[in-house]
Amino acid sequence: MRARPDRTVPRTRRAPRRRGVALVLVLVAFGTGATLGSAYLTSRSGSAAIAANVARSATADWTTRSAANIGVAVLQTSVAPSALPTAGAVFTGMTIGPATVNAYITNLQGQPPTAADTDLLLTTVATAGTVKTVGQRTVSFKPSMSVANAIDPEMGEYALYANVSLRIDANATVGLWSGSPAARAARAAKIGLGFASRSGLVIDPAARLVSVMLFPSAGAAASLQTDIATRFCGGKILGLSPKSIGFVVPAAVSSAPVVTLLDRTITGGQATLPAGRHSGVYPEKGAVVTIGAAGTPTSYVFDELDVSTQAVLHVEGQVALWVKGAVTIRQQGGIEMGPGSTLTMYLGDSLSVDDGAIGADRAMSRATGRVASTLDPSFTPSRLRILGVQRLLALGTPTVEFGSGSVVVAAIHTPGADVDVDGSTVVGRITGRAVRLRSGSALFYDPRLDNGAGYTALDGPLYAAGGSPLPSLSLALSGFVDALGAAALPASVQSALRTAGVVDALGVPTNLGGAARSAQRASATDWPAAALAQEKRNVTGSGLTLGLVTTPVTVQPGDSVLTLGAGGTAQVQGANQ
Amino acid sequence: MTHAPRRARGLTLVELLLALSLTALAGLGTASMLAMIGQSTQADREGRSVVMRAHAIHSRVRAYLEPALCVLQNDPQRGGLAVWLMDQPGPGMVNLSEIRVLWFDAAAKTLTVERVAFPDAWPQSAKDLADVTVPAASDFLSVMLAQRALGYTSSQDVAREVWSAQWSFDPGASGGVANARRVLLTAQVGINGSAATGVLVAAGLPNQRRPAQ
Numbered sequence: 001m002r003a004r005p006d007r008t009v010p011r012t013r014r015a016p017r018r019r020g021v022a023l024v025l026v027l028v029a030f031g032t033g034a035t036l037g038s039a040y041l042t043s044r045s046g047s048a049a050i051a052a053n054v055a056r057s058a059t060a061d062w063t064t065r066s067a068a069n070i071g072v073a074v075l076q077t078s079v080a081p082s083a084l085p086t087a088g089a090v091f092t093g094m095t096i097g098p099a100t101v102n103a104y105i106t107n108l109q110g111q112p113p114t115a116a117d118t119d120l121l122l123t124t125v126a127t128a129g130t131v132k133t134v135g136q137r138t139v140s141f142k143p144s145m146s147v148a149n150a151i152d153p154e155m156g157e158y159a160l161y162a163n164v165s166l167r168i169d170a171n172a173t174v175g176l177w178s179g180s181p182a183a184r185a186a187r188a189a190k191i192g193l194g195f196a197s198r199s200g201l202v203i204d205p206a207a208r209l210v211s212v213m214l215f216p217s218a219g220a221a222a223s224l225q226t227d228i229a230t231r232f233c234g235g236k237i238l239g240l241s242p243k244s245i246g247f248v249v250p251a252a253v254s255s256a257p258v259v260t261l262l263d264r265t266i267t268g269g270q271a272t273l274p275a276g277r278h279s280g281v282y283p284e285k286g287a288v289v290t291i292g293a294a295g296t297p298t299s300y301v302f303d304e305l306d307v308s309t310q311a312v313l314h315v316e317g318q319v320a321l322w323v324k325g326a327v328t329i330r331q332q333g334g335i336e337m338g339p340g341s342t343l344t345m346y347l348g349d350s351l352s353v354d355d356g357a358i359g360a361d362r363a364m365s366r367a368t369g370r371v372a373s374t375l376d377p378s379f380t381p382s383r384l385r386i387l388g389v390q391r392l393l394a395l396g397t398p399t400v401e402f403g404s405g406s407v408v409v410a411a412i413h414t415p416g417a418d419v420d421v422d423g424s425t426v427v428g429r430i431t432g433r434a435v436r437l438r439s440g441s442a443l444f445y446d447p448r449l450d451n452g453a454g455y456t457a458l459d460g461p462l463y464a465a466g467g468s469p470l471p472s473l474s475l476a477l478s479g480f481v482d483a484l485g486a487a488a489l490p491a492s493v494q495s496a497l498r499t500a501g502v503v504d505a506l507g508v509p510t511n512l513g514g515a516a517r518s519a520q521r522a523s524a525t526d527w528p529a530a531a532l533a534q535e536k537r538n539v540t541g542s543g544l545t546l547g548l549v550t551t552p553v554t555v556q557p558g559d560s561v562l563t564l565g566a567g568g569t570a571q572v573q574g575a576n577q
Numbered sequence: 578m579t580h581a582p583r584r585a586r587g588l589t590l591v592e593l594l595l596a597l598s599l600t601a602l603a604g605l606g607t608a609s610m611l612a613m614i615g616q617s618t619q620a621d622r623e624g625r626s627v628v629m630r631a632h633a634i635h636s637r638v639r640a641y642l643e644p645a646l647c648v649l650q651n652d653p654q655r656g657g658l659a660v661w662l663m664d665q666p667g668p669g670m671v672n673l674s675e676i677r678v679l680w681f682d683a684a685a686k687t688l689t690v691e692r693v694a695f696p697d698a699w700p701q702s703a704k705d706l707a708d709v710t711v712p713a714a715s716d717f718l719s720v721m722l723a724q725r726a727l728g729y730t731s732s733q734d735v736a737r738e739v740w741s742a743q744w745s746f747d748p749g750a751s752g753g754v755a756n757a758r759r760v761l762l763t764a765q766v767g768i769n770g771s772a773a774t775g776v777l778v779a780a781g782l783p784n785q786r787r788p789a790q
Contacts (some may be wrong), residue, residue, distance in 0.1 A: 029607075036614045050625055054632050089788055178701040210706060211672075233670040233710060234789055373700040408704065524643035525784050528662050531677070535733060 056131040060099055063126035064135035067094065067101035068524070073123045074103075074139060076524035079107045081120060087112035090122070099128040118142065118452040119187070122524060137524040142453060142460060146507030147470070148494040150453040150461045153486035154385065154413045154431075155244060156453040158210070159189035159445035160518050161431040162246050163415055166193065166199040168207040172437040175210035177427050177444035179377040187447035188213040188233060190456055198223045203231060207437075215397070215456050217241040218474070240462075240469045242455045243477045244415040244431060248485030249346045253299045253320045263303075266311070273300070280304040280325075281309035288362075292319035292341065306331035309511040311360045315341045322389075324344040327493070329356040329406075334365025345386045347414060350398040353424070359384035359409030370407045372425040372442070381411045381428025381446050388414030388431075390485055397433060402426065402441075411449055413486075448455050459520055461509050470509060472500040593650045615711045623768045630736065630766055634688070635742035638762055641677055641690060642780035647787055648754040650675065650717045651744050656681040658744050659717035661788060670710045671717075678721045681737065681742040686767065688739045694726050694731035713755075713788040738767035758785045 032159075042434055073531045075081060084090065088111075090103040103124045107117040120139040125132060155161050159174060168174065171505065176189055179391035190213045192199060198221040203209070214235035216224045228235040256276045264273075266287040273281070273291050275298040283289045286309065292298045297318040304325035307313050309332065315337040326349045329335065335358035357365035360379045388398070398417040402408050402424040409427045419432030423440040429449055437443060453460040457465040476496035480489055494507040503509050578584060588596075635679045649671065651661040661671050672701075673693040688760045693702045711720055724730050747759035759779050765773035 036611065039614075039618060042758075050628055054628060056755065059634070173706065175705055178705050207708060209669075210709070371700075427718075525664075528644040530636070530640035531644065531662060532638055534690075535731070 011228050022389040024114060030243055034399075036419070046048045052129075053131060056128040058132065058456065059097065060126040060131050060133040060484055061127040061135075063096045063101055063128065064101035064124045066096050067103050067124040067126060068137050070094075070522045071103040071105070071124060071137065072522055075120075075122075075139060076519055077521075080115070081141060084112075087171045091402065096126070101126045105519040106497070111498075116451075121527070134529065136527040136529040138527050139522050139524045140452070141522050142457075142520060143463050145451075145453045146494060147461055147473075147497055147509070148507050149491040150451065150457075151490040151491050151493055152451055152454050153247070154411060155192070155242065155389065155454075156411060156429065156449035157190060157451065157456055158192040158215075158431065159429050159443060159500065160433040160435060161192040161194065161242070161244055161415075163431075163433045164195040165195065165434045166200045167202040167434075167436040168204060168209075169437060169439045169441075170204040170206035171208070171439040172204075172421075173208040173210070173442040173444075174437070175208070175442075175444055177381075177446045179375065179427070180380075180446040180448055187211075187450065189443075189447075190215055190450075191219060191232075191443035192242060192388070192456070193217060193224070194242070196220045198227075201227065203227075213456075227517075238455060238469075239467070240455065240474045240477060243480060243486070243489055245482045245486050245489070246414070247346060247487055248390055248483075249322045249348075250320070250487075253301065253322050256299045256301050261447050275299055277301040278303070280306070281313075282306045282308075283313060285311060287311040288314055290314045290316055290338075290552050291321065292316040292338075292343075294338070294340075305355070306330075306533045309333065310362075310366050312336045312365065314338060314362075315343045317341050320346070321347065324348040327351045329353040329365075331355055331356055332366045332368075334360065334362055336359055336360070336362050336365065336385070337379060339378075342383045343385070345384070346389050346406070347386055347398075347400075348389045348391065349384065349416075350413070350417070351400045353402045353406040353408055355404040357404060357407040359411075359428070364407055365370050370425075372407050372427060373408070375409065375427065377428075380410050380448070382449060383426075384410040386410050386412045386414065387486075388416050389415065390483065400432065400480060402473040416446050420450070464509070470497060470502050472497055477501075536550070578660070587603065623763075626768055627766070627774050627776075630738075630768075631774075634736045634762075634764065634766070634776055635778050637690075638679070638688075638778045641679065642760050642782065644784065645677075645782055646784050648746065648757045648760060649788075650783070651754045652718055652747075653743070655718055656683065656719040656742070657721075659721070665701075667685055672710055673706045673724065673769075673787045674708045676711065676717055676721065678718060681739065683741070686739050687737050688735040688764070689732045690735050690741055691721055691723070691725070691730050691732040693729055736764075736766065740765040740767050740773040755787050756785075758782050776788045 036118045056210050059320065074090055078266070088104050088106050090105050092102040094101050101124060103122065104319055106121050106123065107111060107113045108119055108121060113120055118141050120135045120141050122139050124135045124427070142566065160166065173190055174191070176187065188211050194214040197216070201224065202275070209231060212232050214228045214232040216225070216237045218237070218239055218241050220237045224238060259274055259276035259278050261279055263282065265282040265284065266277065266289050268285045268287050270288045271290070273289060278301065281289070281302050281304070291300055291313065292315050294317045300319065300321045302321065302323045305323050306328040308330045310335050314336045319341065321343060323345065327347065329352065331358045335343070337359060357370060359381065360375060364375065398414070400412065400414050400417045400419045403422040404424070406424040411428045413431045419430055419435045420438070421436070421441040421443070422438040425442045425443045427446065429445055455462060462470055462473060464470055472494070476493040479496070480492050484492070494503065497503045498507060600605065641662060645660040645662050646664055647661040649661050651658050660677050661675055662677045663675050665675060667671070676690045680691060682689065695707055709719065721730060742762060742764045745763065746754050746757035747760045760783060761783065762778040765777045765778050768774045
């Protein structure tokens, strides 16, 4: 039983309990308030920062455009893109408003331009605060080119040039060679006509013409203008008649010392022919016959050449070859280009490639089913130039024939020969007397053969302002003596124009000469790099695709609008990504 | 001496009511403050979202319009705007690969861009041959739809939660939109599925030129 407390004993006073609840509540309230307040303030400051970045982005954007305008203006002066103090840099560190801008000029492969590059890429990078933007423009650059340099005696600006007639059958194709970087530079495959009659041009409705322009010569039938409007992507009846003539074999080649007067048949195995004059050369049955030597220009003269049954004529170094008689490549034979080699073949008579390949490698020539799209891009048509030699009319008309699935990678200028392409592919170009592309044939043009300043460049050095030919130019062309050969044409025409006072001492028309700025020298078009980046396409200059370049431009990751990723891919950052 | 125990004194009803009233007032004030801060923060967040979304739309739409060569077609009924983005093969002519169509889908509330993209497995030569020229008088939207039916197109979002989109052009563009040098997009962009906010995108076409044919 529990005892009752003794109430007579005074109770000790219980100590009051300390109650800190209020303090805790106050601290919690303060903490909550501080958290909310800081969140609110952070939100407010974040908004300001975002708005500032948007403003910087706009600043960088218009600064990029301003820099591009300045860059184009620089190129419109006498500045040569290939001779900039710092390769590829038009200017760096320029301050425009609150931003710093750099401008770079490259060729379409993203490399510093050379003197031969006329299609260029201007890249401007503007930095405003932490925001960086990149803009690009393609620039069509026309250097202060002399008339002599503008006139290409090999007529490389034309994919096809026919002196007498041109026939393109159903299912024959003419277009650009996609292996050429310049195919993406708003270039076209141009067809030129050296004849005036409408009847000389026969193009089947089922022929495939992709990105092809037509440029008939002066005096052509007006009805050809209708063809330009209906069948081609552009063109014009020119105000002059281009000079399409053959070459004279240079003395350095024609005077090559005699090596042998005996025909030589090489059956299987390998052989190397010394430079000089040979008689007939007949590789056969898988033989590999080498001409030339790496790093050394050499000259050869053959009376005749016949490469057959999987044999190969292998070219090393820079070789000039004059074949006085016929050239025949057949039965999976080929002319193979060694690494970095070039071959200039002066063709004295006819050329036939039947079930073979020239200008490529032995894998292509020996293949049973040749596919031109598998061609290595290093085999460019400019490496094999086939030049028809001036010859007496009495000797008859030579022929150039490609058949049985042959692949030809060459720039062919045989203005006196009838050209017949049957079920074969030509990567390069053709000049001929009467040209026919039969069904199943294809001609893919490499726009790099076009210097951009020739007969079809109406804003080039051969034309005055307004697009009419330079005074006295037509007279100089028609007055040229064909027997001198095409190589002598440019200098002769320039000399005549200089005598007439049309060009200056350097042969440059007054509208393009001197140091004054001229809008004709460079014209630019925005390149939709940002749009392509948004489409997540690899827009790095890969040789096939034109776009953002990684060198010498350096763009850091984290740019607000445009960033470059691994491998040079470009990406756009945004709210949804 | 002993103290008489103090008698515990209770709250009067008035005191209790007063205390409850003061507590309620304080609680109400705190709740109001929290709500206000919350709303303000939410408004900031939405404002930021609007800014970011507007900036994204600005950047993406202008990326297609400003380098474009020509507005080829505008059809509000079908919600499509076709532009000629660039001129690569066939200079002066519109090729399939050079067309972009900005589609507004009112049902899906999206603004997308569509382009012709031939299969990767095709060799480049086949793509080049398929990249045919499209006459300038064509119905470019139908051309794109035809390519889509073949499976040869690729689409990407430009913006989502777009409630409305309307294209307008500079008043000097007589003779059709192909002559337009200024393009204005008026759009309503939704925020978290709720009220839409207006977005304006203006772009110039400094490279404007009509296709040759």
